[in-house]
Amino acid sequence: MSLLEIKNAHLKLDDKNILNGVSLSVNKGEVHAIMGPNGSGKSTLSYMLAGRDGYELEEGEILLDGISLSEMEADERARSGLFLAFQYPVELPGVGGMSFLREAVNSRRKFLGEEELDHLAFVKEARKEASKMYVKDEMLKRAVNVGFSGGEKKRFEILQMAMLKPKVSILDETDSGLDVDALKIVSDGVNAQRNNDNAIVVITHYQRLLDHIVPDFVHILSDGVIIKSGGPELALEVEKNGYSGLINAA
Amino acid sequence: MVATQETIDKVKEVASSYKYGFVTELEAEKAPLGLSEDIVKFISKKKKEPQWLLDWRLKAYKKWLAMDEPNWAMVNFPKIDFQDIYYYSAPKAKPKLNSLDEVDPELLKTYEKLGIPIKEQEVLAGVAVDYVFDSVSVATTFREKLADKGIIFCPISEAVQNHPDLVKKYIGSVIPISDNYYAALNSAVFTDGSFVYVPKGVKCPMELSTYFRINEQNSGQFERTLIIVEDNAYVSYLEGCTAPQRDENQLHAAVVELVAMDDSEIKYSTVQNWYPGDKDGKGGIYNFVTKRGNCLGKRSKVSWTQVETGSAITWKYPSCVLRGDESVGEFYSVAVANNAQQADTGTKMIHIGKNTKSTIISKGISAGKAQNTYRGQVQIQKNAKGSRNFTQCDSLLIGDQCGAHTVPYINQHTPSARVEHEATTSKISEDQLFYCLQRGLNTEQATSLIVNGFCKEVMKELPMEFAVEAQKLIGISLEGSVG
Ligand SMILES: Nc1ncnc2c1ncn2[C@@H]1O[C@H](COP(=O)(O)OP(=O)(O)O)[C@@H](O)[C@H]1O
Numbered sequence: 001m002s003l004l005e006i007k008n009a010h011l012k013l014d015d016k017n018i019l020n021g022v023s024l025s026v027n028k029g030e031v032h033a034i035m036g037p038n039g040s041g042k043s044t045l046s047y048m049l050a051g052r053d054g055y056e057l058e059e060g061e062i063l064l065d066g067i068s069l070s071e072m073e074a075d076e077r078a079r080s081g082l083f084l085a086f087q088y089p090v091e092l093p094g095v096g097g098m099s100f101l102r103e104a105v106n107s108r109r110k111f112l113g114e115e116e117l118d119h120l121a122f123v124k125e126a127r128k129e130a131s132k133m134y135v136k137d138e139m140l141k142r143a144v145n146v147g148f149s150g151g152e153k154k155r156f157e158i159l160q161m162a163m164l165k166p167k168v169s170i171l172d173e174t175d176s177g178l179d180v181d182a183l184k185i186v187s188d189g190v191n192a193q194r195n196n197d198n199a200i201v202v203i204t205h206y207q208r209l210l211d212h213i214v215p216d217f218v219h220i221l222s223d224g225v226i227i228k229s230g231g232p233e234l235a236l237e238v239e240k241n242g243y244s245g246l247i248n249a250a
Numbered sequence: 251m252v253a254t255q256e257t258i259d260k261v262k263e264v265a266s267s268y269k270y271g272f273v274t275e276l277e278a279e280k281a282p283l284g285l286s287e288d289i290v291k292f293i294s295k296k297k298k299e300p301q302w303l304l305d306w307r308l309k310a311y312k313k314w315l316a317m318d319e320p321n322w323a324m325v326n327f328p329k330i331d332f333q334d335i336y337y338y339s340a341p342k343a344k345p346k347l348n349s350l351d352e353v354d355p356e357l358l359k360t361y362e363k364l365g366i367p368i369k370e371q372e373v374l375a376g377v378a379v380d381y382v383f384d385s386v387s388v389a390t391t392f393r394e395k396l397a398d399k400g401i402i403f404c405p406i407s408e409a410v411q412n413h414p415d416l417v418k419k420y421i422g423s424v425i426p427i428s429d430n431y432y433a434a435l436n437s438a439v440f441t442d443g444s445f446v447y448v449p450k451g452v453k454c455p456m457e458l459s460t461y462f463r464i465n466e467q468n469s470g471q472f473e474r475t476l477i478i479v480e481d482n483a484y485v486s487y488l489e490g491c492t493a494p495q496r497d498e499n500q501l502h503a504a505v506v507e508l509v510a511m512d513d514s515e516i517k518y519s520t521v522q523n524w525y526p527g528d529k530d531g532k533g534g535i536y537n538f539v540t541k542r543g544n545c546l547g548k549r550s551k552v553s554w555t556q557v558e559t560g561s562a563i564t565w566k567y568p569s570c571v572l573r574g575d576e577s578v579g580e581f582y583s584v585a586v587a588n589n590a591q592q593a594d595t596g597t598k599m600i601h602i603g604k605n606t607k608s609t610i611i612s613k614g615i616s617a618g619k620a621q622n623t624y625r626g627q628v629q630i631q632k633n634a635k636g637s638r639n640f641t642q643c644d645s646l647l648i649g650d651q652c653g654a655h656t657v658p659y660i661n662q663h664t665p666s667a668r669v670e671h672e673a674t675t676s677k678i679s680e681d682q683l684f685y686c687l688q689r690g691l692n693t694e695q696a697t698s699l700i701v702n703g704f705c706k707e708v709m710k711e712l713p714m715e716f717a718v719e720a721q722k723l724i725g726i727s728l729e730g731s732v733g
């Protein structure tokens with residue numbers, strides 16, 4: 001059974017068809033890349049999966065570990081193990097990074113029937129994971145995403161992913177706005193979390209991220225449908241010929 | 251020196267149970283309904299007060315008779331019948347219930363969320379309990395420790411007996427009896443409250459809170475507090491309680507006066523959570539309070555921090571009169587109004603001395619159909635050269651049926667002074683909510699987190715334990731307002 005199953009997903013925004021029958025199966029231990037030009041519906045797909053208000057399916061079905069997500073609110077999906085690293089992480093003025101992480105982790109633990117971590121144990125764990133992402137203590141004291149640089153925002157997203165240990169992670173343009181060094185840190189962080197029980201869906205416009213996070217499968221999204229799927233070599237084809245060649249061929 | 255947590259807990263346990271009554275030898279007497287000169291005399295006599303205080307009360311009563319209720323605040327309520335109030339009654343035992351099963355389940359849920367122990371829940375909710383106070387000695391020890399340093403901390407009625415000179419000198423010196431309608435009323439009929447005196451050079455070693463104020467009866471609806479801090483002295487005073495308090499008295503009109511001498515500092519923190527009434531505001535408390543600090547001394551400082559979540563109507567403007575040169579006034583406020591609550595609150599900073607400084611940080615949160623008004627006056631008088639004020643006034647709206655209003659009054663009579671005013675109004679954005687939900691927080695957690703973030707600058711001014719409770723409280727008061 002797939003860990004994440006998207007069946008024939010249709011979605012409209014403002015009466016405009018954005019997703020036009022996306023289907024995708026992601027198994028445990030796999031990394032999938034979804035590539036596509038701007039406006040092809042990549043972020044819409046990720047919001048739909050995460051259960052954002054207004055992104056309800058018109059038609060189709062999504063299953064996480066065999067359980068239908070359609071009736072679940074966003075928070076329930078998250079606690080069930082679905083994580084979205086945002087293309088544009090949102091600022092939360094006055095909300096300290098450490099407290100935010102703790103609330104999130106404890107919500108997930110509670111859902112899993114695990115005990116909440118006590119304060120000290122939590123801080124220790126958070127610092128350990130943070131240092132791997134080159135996130136300094138000082139940054140965790142600051143308000144979530146407020147005044148963070150592009151790189152800091154993305155590192156903080158991946159830190160949250162590391163702390164939450166989701167079943168399925170969707171990374172929406174996690175490479176955008178990153179310089180070479182930051183790209184390496186973020187990719188190492190993601191790779192460290194690859195294991196046989198989880199799955200990662202990397203959404204990206206560019207091939208360069210896939211040099212660092214090497215996917216098992218690559219899918220090309222265009223106008224809200226997957227027009228082609230293949231192995232990592234498909235990303236190289238995009239790199240060489242651009243999207244237009246593939247889209248025209250489809 | 252800081253008291254250990256254990257001691258604090260113990261004192262709270264002992265003192266708070268005490269505070270909520272069930273002292274046995276209560277006089278079962280009550281003044282007749284309504285207000286008259288005779289009632290004022292009755293109160294004074296009951297309290298065995300000296301003639302000067304009776305005269306003072308009577309003068310206040312006469313002034314009050316000639317005054318009209320203020321109508322400038324943005325609050326609406328049916329006219330209060332002042333002849334339909336009992337102005338003196340021996341501390342009332344609350345309506346007795348036989349067990350927690352008889353208590354409003356909504357109230358119980360709130361207690362649970364606040365983590366209030368069962369025993370305390372029973373007391374708060376007015377269940378008949380028969381606790382034996384095996385030890386008030388912990389609290390007595392505190393009082394002795396304070397006395398060692400020359401600090402007086404006692405009910406004001408006791409201070410009238412034991413320190414009449416101090417009371418006579420300062421009562422009404424900050425808030426004159428004719429200051430406003432409710433202050434005049436309070437002056438005529440106040441029943442009790444706190445008295446604090448910190449002598450020269452003494453830094454009060456612990457936060458004084460009403461929890462510690464033992465040997466005292468319920469001070470009722472007309473509370474009067476007087477705090478005097480001499481040269482180079484310091485005190486931090488905590489008022490209030492996070493547990494929702496029910497009270498049969500609908501009208502509360504307290505007066506708090508602070509006097510700060512040279513180089514002294516008074517930090518006054520309040521968490522107010524009176525019963526707000528039901529969803530339509532029925533049965534809620536009217537909280538009409540006058541609070542003012544007089545920075546008499548050079549370089550003196552008065553700092554007000556308040557978290558206001560309760561009451562059906564709040565009318566409250568803790569203020570500072572900056573008389574001493576280089577004196578400092580601060581006002582940090584969070585006012586939450588949900589459902590049908592109405593809050594009209596703010597501050598006055600009156601700059602009289604040279605190089606005086608004031609800071610105002612006000613955070614208003616409105617949800618449901620609530621109306622939340624910030625009303626602030628900054629007055630820089632002629633001689634207040636080089637004075638400064640900074641005001642930041644932020645409003646957060648939750649939903650689209652509530653309102654936030656900012657009414658600043660700025661009177662500047664000195665060109666060398668600087669007055670800055672910043673105001674923002676924001677809503678909790680959908681992006682913020684979704685981001686939090688995507689991390690597994692439910693809507694209520696998310697709202698509470700965002701709201702507490704919004705209030706952070708104020709919350710960090712509160713003493714630690716108070717801040718934690720206040721934070722929970724804000725979350726609870728906003729429950730059900732989103733989603
Ligand atoms: N709220 C919205 N209402 C209407 N159209 C939208 C909305 N959000 C996005 N779109 C449109 O949906 C399409 C896909 O957008 P998006 O998913 O952000 O693409 P990508 O992430 O692939 O760049 C675009 O044409 C965009 O203009």
Ligand SMILES: [Mg+2]
Pocket residue numbers: 042043044087172173
């Ligand atoms: Mg996008």
